[in-house]
Amino acid sequence: MAIEETIPRGLKLHNLGGIEVVAGRYRDHVLPRHSHDGLMLSLLSDGVQALHCRGVTHFADAGKILAVPPHEVHAAEPGVEGGWYYHTITIPSDVLERHHPQGARFLCETAICDDDMKRVLQTLFRSLNGAPVLAQEEALLDVLEHFLTRHTRLPQRASHKPIELRAVETCKAYLAAYLHRNVTLTELAQLARIDRFLLVRCFTAIVGMPPHAWHMQQRLHRSFEMLSKGQCVADVAAATGFADQAHLTRAFKRVTGITPGRLRKDHLAFQSQPATSPPRITWPLPGL
Incomplete structure (x- = not known):
């Protein structure tokens, strides 16, 4: 399936701690201000996404990664005509808390150009198309290790009463x-x-x-x-x-x-797969 033809699709993978995966083409859709109870990592495969976060607009094209920490409010829109195509994963806060000294309380780079990070993200997404569960779990841990050690920092102390x-x-x-x-x-x-x-x-x-x-x-x-x-x-x-x-x-x-x-x-299609087979996303993931 060509990237141009793919509509956005999404799954919540309960067997991997409840991570959420979304992939597809956002041609003219504007995503309003929102946040996630988890770390969002997006790998751009085509087009340009404009991400508005912390008062700054970040533009990402193919091969770039966009990262938003838990509970950080952000919005997105097409950066060029034709929008963008991406694979994005949201890793729940409780999963992060098991793998990071500060739990889900950190700041991070928003626009990332890191070939190693891109590689481990691609490996994770590819594993979701039928790799054994053990391989999927290892790929997820690899993503967390690369991201948390290379691209995060501690937040400043809150000044609110x-x-x-x-x-x-x-x-x-x-x-x-x-x-x-x-x-x-x-x-x-x-x-x-x-x-x-x-x-x-x-x-x-x-x-x-x-x-x-x-x-x-x-x-x-x-x-x-x-x-x-x-x-x-x-x-x-x-x-x-x-x-x-x-x-x-x-x-x-x-x-x-x-x-x-x-x-x-x-x-429903995902859950109807035979229990004897590795779980796999039931729609194509072009661009990886």
Whole structure:
């Protein structure tokens, strides 16, 4: 399959610690501001991606790597006509915490030109097309070793007041517990015992987005998790607070470039493979 023809596809690989893999062509899609509960590494195979992160726009073309640490808010759009094609992997924070002294708390280079890093990423992606599980696990560890030792640094100490940090953590826990319904700012302010305007300001400063945007992101993350286990789209929409299947589909595709139905179908195909065979991604990965 030619790179030009590939639509974005994605899988959550529960057998590899829940890493998420997405690959495909984003021709004219703009990915809005969002973050991941994990390290995102993207290997560009064609075109140019413009990644907006920490107030800087980074442009990456074929052969370059883009990296975003856990919980770092970013956005992306095509850097040239025709967009970009990439393979991207998101490694969950709990996996990072088992392999890094500072866990998932680090800063990193955003645009990386490193032939060794490119090689180990390519090896990992290729292993997902049918290599034994042991080889896939070793390839993942190789990626972590190369990246964490070469391209990360410790963050500066946070300057936020303890009361603000506690308020934000309290609100995040509450929002995460109520993904199925709308939550008001008054509820959050009363729960955190902080002024509403101050809450929005400190939440946005600490998290990188306001409470409503973070709540929507968590609802979409939960949707991805449920779809990856084969649950039907309508049930997922109801469980994560969307008015209906169409509402979920619009929101999900806006942030991922993939429809919920396509994601669920790919996971069902992945899960239906014989248990005696190594798990393999069931769609082509051109450009590697």
